[in-house]
Each structure stands twice: as structure tokens, then as C-alpha cells.
Amino acid sequence: MTTDDLAALVKSLDLPAKVRLLTGASAFTLADAPAIGLGELRFSDGPTGVRGLKFAGGRVVSLFPNATLLASTWDERVLREVGALLAEEAMAQRIHVVLGPTINLHRTALGGRLFEAYSEDPLLTGRLAAAYVRGMQDLGVAACLKHLVANESETERNTVDSVVDEATLRELYLLPFEIAVEEANAWSMMAAYNDVNGVAATEQQHVINEIVKGEWGYDGLVMSDWFATKTAAAAANGGLDLVMPGPDGPWGDALVRAVRDGGVDEPVVDDHLTRLLLLARRVGALGAGRSWPSSFPDPDSPVRREQLTRLAASGMTVLRNEGDVLPLARDASVALIGRHAVETIGMGGGSAQVNPPYQVSVAAGLTSALGSAVTVVDGVDVRTRPVPARDGFLVDPVTGQAGIRVTLYDAAGAVLEERFCPRSSTMVGMDDDFAGPVASARLSGVIASASGLVELGPMGVGDWTVTVDGSPALDYSLRASGHGFGEEVLTPPLRTDRFRVSPGASFTATVTLAAPMGLFGLIAHPAARPTVDVIDEAVRAAAAADVAVVVVGLTEEQETESADKSTLALPGAQDALVEAVAGAARRTVVVVNAATPVLMPWLSRVDAVLWAGLPGQEGGHAVAAALLGDIEPAGRLVTTFPAADGAAPAWSVTPVDGKLPYTERTFIGYRGHFAGRAPAPAFWLGHGLGYGKWEYSDVRLVTGDAPAITATVRNVGSRPSREVVQVYLRPVEPDEPVRLVGWTAVRVAPGESARVVVPTDARLWRRWDPAGSSWGRLADGGSFLVARGLGDIRATVS
Ligand code: BGC
Numbered sequence: 001m002t003t004d005d006l007a008a009l010v011k012s013l014d015l016p017a018k019v020r021l022l023t024g025a026s027a028f029t030l031a032d033a034p035a036i037g038l039g040e041l042r043f044s045d046g047p048t049g050v051r052g053l054k055f056a057g058g059r060v061v062s063l064f065p066n067a068t069l070l071a072s073t074w075d076e077r078v079l080r081e082v083g084a085l086l087a088e089e090a091m092a093q094r095i096h097v098v099l100g101p102t103i104n105l106h107r108t109a110l111g112g113r114l115f116e117a118y119s120e121d122p123l124l125t126g127r128l129a130a131a132y133v134r135g136m137q138d139l140g141v142a143a144c145l146k147h148l149v150a151n152e153s154e155t156e157r158n159t160v161d162s163v164v165d166e167a168t169l170r171e172l173y174l175l176p177f178e179i180a181v182e183e184a185n186a187w188s189m190m191a192a193y194n195d196v197n198g199v200a201a202t203e204q205q206h207v208i209n210e211i212v213k214g215e216w217g218y219d220g221l222v223m224s225d226w227f228a229t230k231t232a233a234a235a236a237n238g239g240l241d242l243v244m245p246g247p248d249g250p251w252g253d254a255l256v257r258a259v260r261d262g263g264v265d266e267p268v269v270d271d272h273l274t275r276l277l278l279l280a281r282r283v284g285a286l287g288a289g290r291s292w293p294s295s296f297p298d299p300d301s302p303v304r305r306e307q308l309t310r311l312a313a314s315g316m317t318v319l320r321n322e323g324d325v326l327p328l329a330r331d332a333s334v335a336l337i338g339r340h341a342v343e344t345i346g347m348g349g350g351s352a353q354v355n356p357p358y359q360v361s362v363a364a365g366l367t368s369a370l371g372s373a374v375t376v377v378d379g380v381d382v383r384t385r386p387v388p389a390r391d392g393f394l395v396d397p398v399t400g401q402a403g404i405r406v407t408l409y410d411a412a413g414a415v416l417e418e419r420f421c422p423r424s425s426t427m428v429g430m431d432d433d434f435a436g437p438v439a440s441a442r443l444s445g446v447i448a449s450a451s452g453l454v455e456l457g458p459m460g461v462g463d464w465t466v467t468v469d470g471s472p473a474l475d476y477s478l479r480a481s482g483h484g485f486g487e488e489v490l491t492p493p494l495r496t497d498r499f500r501v502s503p504g505a506s507f508t509a510t511v512t513l514a515a516p517m518g519l520f521g522l523i524a525h526p527a528a529r530p531t532v533d534v535i536d537e538a539v540r541a542a543a544a545a546d547v548a549v550v551v552v553g554l555t556e557e558q559e560t561e562s563a564d565k566s567t568l569a570l571p572g573a574q575d576a577l578v579e580a581v582a583g584a585a586r587r588t589v590v591v592v593n594a595a596t597p598v599l600m601p602w603l604s605r606v607d608a609v610l611w612a613g614l615p616g617q618e619g620g621h622a623v624a625a626a627l628l629g630d631i632e633p634a635g636r637l638v639t640t641f642p643a644a645d646g647a648a649p650a651w652s653v654t655p656v657d658g659k660l661p662y663t664e665r666t667f668i669g670y671r672g673h674f675a676g677r678a679p680a681p682a683f684w685l686g687h688g689l690g691y692g693k694w695e696y697s698d699v700r701l702v703t704g705d706a707p708a709i710t711a712t713v714r715n716v717g718s719r720p721s722r723e724v725v726q727v728y729l730r731p732v733e734p735d736e737p738v739r740l741v742g743w744t745a746v747r748v749a750p751g752e753s754a755r756v757v758v759p760t761d762a763r764l765w766r767r768w769d770p771a772g773s774s775w776g777r778l779a780d781g782g783s784f785l786v787a788r789g790l791g792d793i794r795a796t797v798s
Contacts, residue, residue, distance in 0.1 A: 001287060006277045009036040010270045018273050019255045024246030027226075027431040028053045030276075031246075038277065039285040043144075043244075046098035047116045048347065048616065049354035050089040055489070056353070056427035056519060061089055062299040062617065063346055063356035065312040066559075067102060068595045069613025071118035072315035072635035072688070074724045074743055076131035083135025083143070085307060090141045092296040096283035097142040097188060099351075101129045103176040106596070106639040107152035107668050108650045109568055115348040115559040115595030115614060119638035120669030120685060121740050122172050123761055126179025133184035140290065142283050145180050147192035147225055149173050149207055153653035153660070154564045158228070161195040163661040167768035169196075172666045174211065175763065181216050187282050188221045191240055193228045199238075202229045208239030221275040226351075227486075233263040241272040300357040305618055310631060312615035312622035317635030318689040319609040325587050326608045327629025327691060327719075328547060331373075335545035336366055337538045337581060338379035338574070340553040340593040343390065344619045348595060350490055350561025355423065356617040362551050362591065365620025369628060377541045380534050380573040383555055386496055388424035388459065388521035394445030396420050397506065404445040404522050408432075411439040425459065425521025428513065430489065437513075443522050444508040447501050453527040457496030460520035461488045462511035466497075469505040479514065488518035490562040496523050531573045538577060539584040548585035549627065550578050553593030559614060564653040567645050568599045578602045591623055597641040600682060611635070629691055634722040636688035637789065640669045643682040649673065671737035674790050686740075686789030692721020692748070699786050699795035706762050709784055709797060713746065714753040722747045727758045728790065729765075731782040738790070739764050760784075 010018065013036065021038070025031040030041040044050045048064040062085075064070070070082055090098050102113065106120035118125040133143040150162035150173050164173065180186050191208065192201040199206070202224045212218045223242040229235050232254040235243070243249040258264045277286055284290025297303040318326060328334070344361040347353055363376045392402035403422035410416055416434045419426060424445065428438050443458065458464050458478070466474045478493040487493075499505075509522060542548035552574040558565050569575070579602050582588040588606040592598060595614045603609065610633060615622050626633035642648040649672020650664040664672055670685040672678050692715045699711040709727045722745055729741045741760040748754045769776045786795040 001281055003274070006274050006281070007270070009277060010273045012036060015259055015266065015269070016256050018269050019251060021276060022241065022255070022269070022272055023243040023249045023251050026247065027055065027245045037287045038280055039289050041097065041280055041283070041285050042095045043097045043099060044090060044093065044095045045100070045351045046086055046090070047100035047102050047352050049356070050086055050093065050095060050098055051354045052093050052095070053431060054427065055351070055430045056425065058355055059093065060299055060357050061354050062304050062308065063354050063359065064308060065315060065616040066115045066348060066595045066614035067118050068115060068638055069312060069315040069615060071124065071128050071638045072317050072613065074124065074636050074745060076127060078311060078314070079128045079131035080135035082311065083132035084139060087136040087139035087141040088296045091139065091292055094292055095141070096285055097144055097279070098136060099144045099146065099190065101132050101143065102146055103129045103180065104147060104151050105173060105176070105668065107662070108653055109597045109639065109642060109648060110565045110651065110653045111152050112154040112558070112560050112562065112564045113350070114639070116352050120640060121638070122175035123179070123740050123764060124638060126176035127183070129176055129180040130183035133180055133186045137184065137187060140284055142187035142279060144188040144190050144223070145177055145186045146190035148177060148189050148201060148212070148222070149192060150196045150662070151192035151194050151201070154562055155653045156655050156658065157562065158193045159195070159658060160655045161198055161659045163197060163659050165665060166770050168662055168665045170768045171766070172668070174207070177212070178216060179763070181218050186220060187279055188223060191222055191224050191228065193225050200230055200235070202240045203231060203234040203238035205238045213239055219275065219278060221279045233258040236264050236268055236272065241275045308616050308618040309621045309625060312613070312618055313625045313631035313633060315613060315635045316622065316626040316633035317611040317637055318633050318691070319611055319683055319687065320603065320606070321608045321689050323607060325547065325589060326610065326627060328589070328627050330370070330628065332546040334366065334370060334374045335377060335541035335548045335585070336363055336374050336551070337377045337541065337548060338551035338577070339382045340379070341376060341551040342378050344551070345553060345555050345593055345614055346616050346619045347556070347614050348559035349556030352561065359617050360620035362620045362623045365622070365624040366549070366627070368621070369624040375541050375545060377538050378534070379538065379550070380531050380577050381528050382553070382572045382574060383557055384571065385557055386455065386494065386523045386525060389445065389524035390424070392448050393450060394424055394507065394522060394524045395448045397444050397446050404443055406520070407442045408438045409440045410434070410436050424524070425519055427489070427519050429517035437516060440510065440512045441520060442508065442510045443520060444506065445522050445524065447503060447505045447507060447524065449503045450526055451502050452500065453498055454501050455496040455523065455525055455527050456499055456507050457494060457523050458509040458511065458521070459494035459523055460492050460511060461515040461518045462513045464509055464511050466509045468499045468507050469501065471499055477514070486562055488515045490560070492519050494523060498527055535573070535577055535580045539580050542581045542585035542588070545585070547587040547589060548581045549589045549591060550581050551591040551593055552578060554596070554598065559595050568597050568642065569645070570598050575601055578606065582606050589627070591627070597639060599644065603682065611637070629719065632691050632719070632721060634688070634690045636686050636724045637683055638685060640673060640681045640685045641683040643679060647679045647681070649677045667737045670790055671739060674738045684789035684791040686724070686726045686787065687791060690721045690723070691717065691719045692723060693717035694723050694788070696786065696794040699797060701784065701797045707760050709742070709758045709760070709786060710755065711758070711786055711795065712753050712755050713748065715748040715750050718750050720747065720749050725756045725758055726787050726789070727760060728785040728787060729760065729782055730785055731778045733779060736767065736778060738785070
């Protein structure tokens with residue numbers, strides 16, 4: 001079908017029929033139009049798992065390692081494989097469009113959604129994103145680059161105005177989008193919630209029409225982020241093609257009227273629909289339709305287990321390794337300590353969440369590798385906000401499976417549906433297909449085996465009655481605070497109380513809904529023990545073992561959509577726990593289970609640090625494989641770790657009078673640290689020791705259109721290892737930051753050498769000239785730094 005054929009299909013529809021197709025039909029589907037051969041298009045979130053059509057409690061799918069962990073491989077083949085695997089996960093559910101990758105940059109380490117995005121560096125982000133898109137689209141599933149643009153933090157996310165000068169926008173924040181369009185032609189993009197320089201991202205004539213569709217010649221579809229579209233005419237004229245979700249929204253009749261009143265030209269509508277039909281054609285939803293392959297690996301199949309373990313472990317990053325304490329000796333006795341050891345966090349919060357078949361904790365993973373040599377000790381509390389019951393603490397009263405039972409009622413009290421919820425929570429009102437709204441719900445679980453003091457309570461907006469076995473019923477209301485868009489869905493209000501229970505106690509909460517949509521659940525966990533007791537137990541275990549492994553980290557309270565962090569400090573008393581263990585243990589290894597930078601005040605007192613990201617469903621097996629060296633944790637950091645709160649070139653995420661000025665311009669992360677705009681960081685982007693040791697020699701510049709650097713790298717360690725040779729350009733212009741211009745990875749056996757060629761990327765030589773509104777070029781005469789992160793420069797070539 002040619003472009004003319006698509007235009008003819010568009011012309012065959014009247015205006016209301018065209019406009020109807022330009023708003024979603026439901027939360028994650030588009031309307032079909034049999035008259036023109038258009039089938040239903042199905043979307044799913046998917047940076048690190050294809051959740052399906054339901055926001056929560058949907059189908060069981062594979063949970064991949066998070067984006068920063070995948071990106072830490074610095075390996076386009078890995079991201080290509082991930083794109084292909086996600087396409088398989090999508091095809092298994094007949095999903096046509098996967099809403100990823102997230103390619104906003106790590107402007108400040110406080111950004112809540114950094115875990116979903118690859119890096120602070122635009123070249124690394126763009127190239128890895130392009131690889132992911134190729135892997136996915138080669139199988140006929142569309143990727144969606146998000147969120148266009150300048151969407152680097154979550155505070156006031158639906159209204160914040162990111163104030164970014166044109167050069168910074170083009171050289172930094174648009175560059176990953178440009179690369180992923182140029183190299184992989186991503187078939188869709190998502191316009192962000194925020195404003196950019198006073199104009200909503202969904203109405204960005206300048207960004208969408210002039211730059212993306214105009215200068216880059218982009219022929220794909222631009223959809224809005226969910227509920228982000230505010231207007232009809234301005235958004236349609238600004239280049240937005242599709243409003244999501246539906247069926248309601250600001251277009252519909254208003255857009256029809258705007259066309260009839262002359263506010264929007266009909267060819268503008270036609271162009272939006274042509275792009276939608278082109279997307280449909282690309283994914284096989286137009287015309288004859290596609291035949292979907294019928295069999296794919298299950299999320300818990302051996303093949304997925306192998307893939308997910310390997311992908312996670314190979315991105316893990318050795319930040320410190322004094323005396324080569326890592327890899328761990330197999331005959332060592334290990335005290336494995338920490339809440340993150342027993343409740344390893346496999347994913348961040350918000351729309352990137354999926355419903356995985358299982359999540360392997362580090363405790364389970366290391367115990368399965370080393371058996372009784374491992375003593376597991378729970379750690380200090382790491383959350384301020386309790387979460388719905390996990391790990392079988394509650395079971396379904398009907399089936400006895402880990403989870404809860406939820407019954408939904410309409411206003412007349414008739415049962416609409418009874419569901420089993422394995423994650424002890426459920427979404428109501430977002431993607432239900434009942435005839436009328438849900439008015440009330442009953443949530444129930446049985447306390448499986450715990451006894452003594454426990455904390456129990458409900459989560460969700462409404463008026464609650466809570467009953468726990470024989471205790472008197474508690475009645476109270478929970479309401480959203482009003483801060484934060486989408487709070488009832490992402491961070492609903494909750495309350496817990498302490499009860500003394502015996503195994504088999506029943507826990508029931510009924511709620512009359514006070515909002516049309518929201519997440520509801522039951523919280524249940526043992527009441528916290530005093531911190532001194534927890535630390536004392538850890539110290540005794542550490543002193544008795546050959547090596548203590550402490551697993552610390554963040555949870556989806558920090559690594560989440562819809563909220564930013566206020567500090568990089570580890571939550572709770574985790575630092576005190578590490579200090580105490582390090583004081584008692586013969587050797588101390590810290591595993592950091594977090595996607596983004598954390599502060600490590602104890603760094604000099606521990607022997608080794610392994611950064612493990614949010615490693616997905618196979619997390620515990622992957623950490624064990626990395627600690628033992630079965631898979632080399634060959635990662636290199638994708639973002640710079642500041643040494644203290646505030647000690648970074650860009651920090652605050654709090655808008656002032658609604659505006660968030662990007663005053664650091666292109667000097668984010670390592671670029672700003674290197675220019676002396678912030679104190680030396682704890683770890684630079686690109687840092688990572690792996691299990692090899694490297695000597696560099698014979699570093700040369702090969703000039704030409706695109707200069708390249710060649711170098712010989714020799715593995716002088718005792719294990720095979722993968723080295724990532726990084727090349728940075730330091731321009732002569734004092735107002736231009738140092739920047740990554742290329743990298744090449746090579747695997748080398750111990751004692752062997754390899755000659756490596758690192759092509760540099762010409763897009764990093766460009767310099768936007770605001771006066772001429774055009775690209776210029778950096779002056780010749782800068783120097784290339786060949787480095788293992790800018791804290792370890794091995795050669796400088798002029
Ligand atoms: C997020 C998007 C996501 C969408 C659909 C929004 O809240 O910002 O990244 O794709 O929800 O779940």
C-alpha cells in the first residue's frame with residue numbers, strides 16, 4: 001500500500017469519522033475502522049516488560065532488568081536483543097506498539113524516573129535506543145520514543161515548564177530522539193506532560209512540526225502521554241497526531257468544530273490520520289492484517305530465565321574491589337545481610353511496572369548457588385510507605401494462593417466481578433469494561449503463617465471499614481493529598497494499624513469508592529523490630545562469616561514515576577547497618593540494589609561494591625552469578641554518582657513559579673563535573689572495574705571525515721574480561737563541555753591484547769548557532785581523552 005493509497009483511505013472518511021480515530025478507544029487500544037480495513041491497534045507500556053492492556057493486575061509477563069542496568073552494558077547488541085525479546089512478549093499478547101524506550105536524560109540524580117531512562121549522556125542514550133528500536137521493529141512491533149521533550153523530572157510533572165535554550169535542546173535533549181529516528185526510524189513517539197519554553201509538549205509547533213517532522217523528515221506518529229493533551233486546535237496544529245487514552249478527551253467534537261470553524265485545516269487532520277494508518281500498516285493492522293506467531297517462551301521458561309539472568313548480570317558494575325575480594329571464593333562462608341537481600345527490588349514504580357511470574361531475591365539466588373554456606377539476616381527497614389502484602393504474607397481465602405481476593409460491586413450492590421490479585425492490589429476504573437462504574441469493593445486475605453504483632457491496613461481513595469479476625473471494626477476515610485497528578489493510581493493514600501494475630505487470621509476491608517479510578521490493596525507485614533536489634537544481629541552474623549555481603553538500596557518509593565527524590569542518601573538506617581557490619585566483618589562486600597546514584601559514606605571502609613541496578617525477575621540469580629564470577633559484571637556506569645547531595649552541575653527538580661530552568665545548559669553530569677562546575681564525583685560515568693585489569697598502549701588518532709581512535713588494550717588480570725574503550729572529546733572552545741564521542745567494547749583473555757578502533761560520532765561535533773538558527777561545527781584543535789570514565793584517563797591525543 002503506497003502513501004497515495006493511505007491518502008485515498010483517509011479521503012474516503014468524513015470528518016467525524018477521521019477525528020474519531022485520532023483519540024484512543026480505551027486506555028491502551030485504538031478504534032478499528034472496518035470500512036477502510038483498519039484493525040484495532042493495541043498498545044502496552046514496555047521499557048522493561050510488556051505489561052499488556054491492563055495497568056495493574058494484568059497478565060503475567062517477563063520482568064526485564066531496568067533501563068540503567070541494561071544500558072550499563074554499553075552494548076548495542078544487548079539492547080537489540082532486549083528490543084527483540086520485548087517484541088516477542090508483545091506478539092504473544094497481540095500488542096502492536098510498545099511504549100518505550102524512555103530516552104529522557106539523567107539531568108539531575110533526583111529525577112524519579114531515571115530508572116526508566118538509559119543515561120545522562122545523549123550519544124549513549126541515542127545509540128542504545130536505536131538498537132532497541134531496531135530489535136523490536138525488525139519483528140514488526142512498533143517502538144515509541146518517549147517523552148518528547150525536556151521531561152527529566154517529575155515534580156509538578158503535568159504543568160512544569162522546562163525552560164531550555166535552543167542549543168541545549170538540540171545538542172542534548174533532542175539528540176537521543178534524533179539518533180533513534182535517524183538510525184532506526186522509530187515508528188512512534190510520545191509527547192510529554194510538561195511544557196517546553198511556555199508551550200505544552202503536546203502543542204509544540206516548534207519541536208514536533210518544525211524540528212521532528214520538518215527538519216528530520218519524521219514520518220511516524222506522535223501520540224500524547226496519557227491525559228497530557230489539553231487542547232483541540234492548538235495540539236492538532238502543533239503536530240500531535242493522536243490523543244491517548246480514550247474514549248474521552250479534548251479532541252472529538254471539539255476538533256470537528258475547530259475544523260468547521262476554520263481553526264484547524266482539514267489537511268492537518270488528514271496528515272494525522274495518514275500517519276496513524278502508516279503506523280497501522282507497519283505493524284500489520286491495516287488491510288489483510290498480520291498473522292501472529294503462535295508460540296513464544298513463557299515468562300518463567302528456561303530460555304527466559306537464562307536471558308534475563310545474563311542480561312542483568314552483565315550490566316552489573318564493580319565500583320570498588322580492594323584486594324580482589326570479588327569474585328567471591330566458592331568455599332567462603334557468607335553472612336548475607338539486608339532487607340534488599342530478602343526483598344530484592346526488581347523494578348521501579350509507575351507505568352513501567354509489570355506483573356512478573358516471580359522475583360528471585362538475592363537471598364534465594366545466593367543460597368541456591370552456595371547452599372548452607374550462606375546465613376541470611378534481614379536488615380533495617382527501607383521504606384517509609386508500606387506496600388501491599390508480598391511473599392505470601394496474605395493468601396487468597398478461596399484458593400490459598402499468595403495474594404488477596406477482591407470483589408467489585410455496582411451502586412445497587414450487585415457483584416460486577418470477583419478477582420484474585422497476586423500482588424495484593426488491583427486497579428479499578430482504568431481499564432475495566434463493566435456496563436457501569438464500580439461503587440464499592442471488598443478486599444480480603446488470610447494471614448498465612450505469621451503470628452504476633454503485624455501491621456495491617458488498606459490502600460486506596462474511599463471510605464473504609466477494616467476488620468481483622470475478632471478485633472472491633474475500624475471505620476475511616478482515605479483521600480488523595482492533591483499533590484501529584486495521578487496520585488490515586490500511582491501513590492494512593494493508605495493507613496495501617498498494629499494487630500496481634502495468629503496464623504489463619506482473616507483480614508477484610510470494604511471500601512466505598514470516592515474517586516472514579518484508582519489502585520486498591522491490602523497492606524500486611526510484620527511490625528518493625530527496633531533498629532539496634534536488627535543491626536546487632538547483623539554484626540554477630542558478619543563477625544562469624546568469612547565475608548559479609550550487605551545488600552542495600554532504594555525501593556519504588558524513590559525509583560518511581562510521579563515523584564522525585566529529595567536526597568541520594570540510602571533510606572532508613574542502611575548506612576549505619578553497613579558501617580556496623582564493616583566494623584565487624586573480615587571482608588565486606590556491598591551490593592547496591594538501586595537504579596540510580598546513591599551516597600556511600602562508608603565507601604572507604606568496605607572492600608567491594610557491586611552496583612546491581614533493579615535487576616528484574618532473575619535478580620537474585622544474576623547477583624549471585626556476578627558475585628561468583630559465573631557471569632562477569634562488566635558494566636560501566638551510565639550516570640555520574642555525585643559525592644554528596646547537591647554536589648552536581650544540575651540538582652533541583654523543584655519548579656519556581658511553575659518554571660524549571662535548565663541553567664546548567666549542556667553541562668549535565670560528567671560534562672559539568674569535568675568543567676569544575678561541581679566537586680569531583682564519587683564515580684564518573686563510564687567507571688566500572690569488571691574482573692579484568694587493563695593496560696593501554698599505542699593510542700593513535702586516525703584522521704578523516706570521521707576521526708577514529710585506535711588503541712591496544714591488554715588484559716593483565718587473571719580472568720577473561722570485557723573492556724569498554726571510551727573516547728571523549730574536549731573541545732577547544734571554553735564554553736563547550738567535554739563529551740563522549742564514541743566507545744568500542746572488546747573481550748580479551750588474560751594475558752592477551754586486542755587492537756581496538758573507536759569511531760567517533762560526527763553528531764557530537766555539531767554546535768547549534770542560535771544567531772543563525774543553524775548547525776555549525778566545533779573548531780579543530782580539541783583533544784581526545786581515552787578513558788575508563790573521566791576519573792581514569794589513559795591517554796590524551798591532540
Ligand atoms: C507515562 C507514560 C506511559 C503512560 C501509559 C504515563 O503516566 O508517563 O510513560 O507510557 O502513562 O501508561
